[in-house]
Amino acid sequence: MPTHPLAWLAAHADARRAAGLRRELVPRAAGAPGIDLAGNDYLGLSTDPRVVEGGIDALRTWGAGSTGSRLVTGTTALHADLEDELAAFCGAEAALVFSSGYAANLGALTALSGPGALIVSDVANHASLVDACRLSRARIVVADGPDAVDAALAARTEERALVVTDSVNSVDGGLAPLRALHAVSRARGALLVVDEAHGLGVCGPGGRGLLAGEGLAGADDVVATVTLSKALGSQGGAVVGPAPVVAHLVDSARSFIFDTGLAPACVGSALAALRVLRASPELPGEVLRVAAGLAAAAGVPVPASSVVSVVLGEPERAFAAARRCAELGVRVGCFRPPSVPVGTSRLRLTARATVTDAELERVREVLAQVLAPAVAR
Template identity: 65%
Template sequence: MDEPLGWLDETARARRQAGLRRTITPRDVVEPLVDLASNDYLGLARDPRVVEGAVAATRTWGAGSTGSRLVTGSTRLHADLEEDLADLVGAPAALVFSSGYTANLGAVTALSGRGAVVVSDVAAHASLVDAARLSRARVVVSRCSRPADVDAVLAEADERRRLVVTDGVDSVDGGLAPLAELHAVCRARGAILLVDDAHGLGVRGPGGAGLVSEAGLAGEPDVVTTATLSKSLGSQGGVVLGSAAVVAHLVDAARSFIFDTGLAPGCAGAALTALGVLRAEPDRVAALHAAAASIAASARSAAPTLGVPEPTAAMVPVVLGEPELAVAARDACAAAGLRAGCFRPPSVPEGTSRLRLTARADLSGDDLALVDRVLHDVLGPIVGGSRSSGAVPGVASWRPSF
């Protein structure tokens, strides 16, 4: 008889052969690497004010929230955070969850269910995909970048409850969803538009209010926004923003809210403080975009044939092709002092493994100069760049797939 878990070894071997094995690498407190892999877009995760906001909240309320939000897990901090988040993005109401993942699970499942149809973008984040699968609704995968495709799906739908879900800013390449056009389709077809603005909050819109606000959809009754507190706000947690009726329904029906322990007070305190910093220092948003433009310019100069796009958000994708090449390039960057994100299937389609370089508002001129040098040294040998300093260990034997 086969070992019950013998298939794990076979699966691990297949992943290793495909270049898709993943490892956990703990960070040290102090590291020499310039970080272009995190989602700390505004540089607030270690801001002393934000850290002190977490510490003060922990001292006041304790290390944990002690229970679900409906029992003992809601504090005055949670209510204040919800009010401030709603005010920033222009939504009537907000509901804070323990993570962006649980926020998406709660919102999608509670707003759909049996007898509903969910139209999910083909590139939707895993949390939206999982939520659609758990919803028990009929799920249709479409391209929300083409509102006409969504319109065609909704035109043929028989279900009364209709939900269209998409990322506002694509988490891999930074592409922007055509939210105004999507909303027009949804309104004409009686559908709710749910936008995951995790990578737009603090990055797009007036004062970092997000892409939904930028598109002029803030406060629309048929628009629901989800976001995370772990990116631009440097903390942890998630939020759903929408009408008072939507929030009241989630309190009654969102299982990932009802049955989950509430967000820790320290995280709520940190996010609340970060919101105050964002309001007081809106130039951080412009600094983030300037850093992203600089990183993209360096990548284009180092590897002109890779077609690195002009960034519209914090991330700069450098598509290299096969997963082994992306891993080798990531490791070569780290050896030269630069931490780069590495995306491989299933996070991206086959043949499009890449480095994802994420900008931060607090990158210095020296940091960006190092980024420029490392990208030329690493990408140059791969594509025959003129400024390369020679072969890069682990990279020279690979050929990119264009």
Template identity: 60%
Template sequence: MSRPLDRLRAASADREAAGLRRALRPRTPDHDGLIDLASNDYLGLSRDDRLVKAAVRATEEWGTGSTGSRLVTGSTWLHAELEDRLAAFAGAPRALVFSSGYLANLAAVTALARGGLVVSDAGNHASIVDACRLSRARVVVTPHRDVAAVEAALRERAEEHAVVVTDAVFSVDGDLAPLSALHAAAVRHGALLLVDEAHSLGVVGESGRGAVYAAGLARDARIVRTVTLSKSLASQGGAVLGAPEVVETLIDTGRSFIFDTGLAPACVGAALQAVEILEEQPELPERASSMARTLAAVARELGLETADPAAAVVPIVLGRPGDAVSAATLCAELGVRVGCFRPPSVPHGRSSLRLTARANLGSDDLAVIRRALTAVVERKVGM
């Protein structure tokens, strides 16, 4: 007979030896005095006074929680207003708000693909991977950004219906999906295209309306989008954008919509204010993407392995998990908080630092960031 806790302790020790242990590190309101290059606050709005006041107003009017699921008491006029504003902003017919982007992906994939085929990019976010597993559909995972492999999977399928699912901007490498080519392949084979815009909304396209909008595909009813409200919009929650038939299907059959408590009013109010700011300050997305290009240029100049960012994500590949952890610790010691990605978040041999640009970073911040990355290079060379 096994002892369950002994098994868990042994597995934890194995992860420790491989450099894969994780820990919660509660921070202070000012990120412990560090320059924040780790969060997803791409537009620097999370402490914006306008969003804070909007969240407070919503709480004072509607209370601290939504009080129930969306189909019972959890849908307020505020939720309906946010859905209308999100749809109009992104150029979509309809929107449906969820309590997280993760749950939006679960609902969209499972409800739309059930009984059919899902073709999923190998670089897709874990929420998409989990949704594929729960969909009861046949799943084909294609090599990263490989349109020919997607086309082949669609062409050879026996299932009547299919969904092609991809991140718009991939969360680790920061590269952009070939949306126009994927859309053309989906149309040729009668499939829906589902695009996760978590890392593109607020950064890519005119006024940050997203990668689908930038590709000129926003009004196509065969495209479904998921978004998060917790990155550029500096709130919490998610949404699905699509045709009325899609939204109605999710309301009727999306389990992570039906059986989850509605998004808290404070989050709805803050997200509404963030959309308004994007409409009023269309220069914010370009500031964030320009800063990402600057960070990538600094890393490349220092000899670090990085890629041209499509949005605000700048990966720096270091290789081994221990090297990534050591580099992240060193950056923190020198005043910069960065993300640290190790397996299973990335493939073996691709452990990375992830820098996320913000629209409100300045020249003084860049000087500190350069010093920290220089120290990473010097330590790497000396190892």
């Protein structure tokens, strides 16, 4: 008799549990006490009254859902306003809003490459970029650094090529060498695609992203993707770049064409958050100040972004440390394989502009208590 088609799941779960890699969903209660250093609400805007009111206004005006795909009924005047203001803020010609940052990456890479193209992908790229590369049906070369990118581009036989990177690494907070990557890409006739998920709202002048900080915003051979769910405290994603690119995505990006448009409440909140950020250019500096304080508390180098990474080694050690932090009132991220390489499981602390000095002091106390035994083991 054949076995049940899902019989393999139990053994798979047991193996993951034995390796310390079993995951579970832990519902977060509204108004739960504690200091949140696990989420990506870098500017503290998800609960800002102006941002919440922006979502409420949109909900009342447009209803709960966008009612269809963007090409049918899912584009409201609010979507168009967000796209116009997001493009202007990022120094680009145009923007296109997707239902998530993941969908934006899938849409951009698959529509701009395809069979007969080459994608040179950074070795540490986010899973959404990796998945987009795989779905693109382009030839993929994984590279580490500008020299390796240059070599891959120099050896190509394809007419079209893309170089793809995160501007800020989501795990260790490191910054990509965008100027060097752009110089190589331009010299070799390749398009540079940069995921600014962790750069928007934190890096560059007024939080306009690392591309703006490196003087590359608006370049005609650069495309950026962004998320609305981190520094802007809402939900959704977007592609920003040259107008012909956006026009092409409207025609060709499957994760745009065949997906229901982003819900109006998310659009309204993101637009309100963008306006708060534009009016408060000091907020990104506050994020970096808090990040420096977190790094000092953890005894690790000060990052140039909002992400503070504390490598502990084995997954069980990182998980136990994260759980103990939570018990002491500080929520931190716990990154284990496959999110990070084997042997580099870690705590990830994310800075938030609204963390107070008193909260930073409490974080220092908690980390001193948690990390000393974790490191000593």
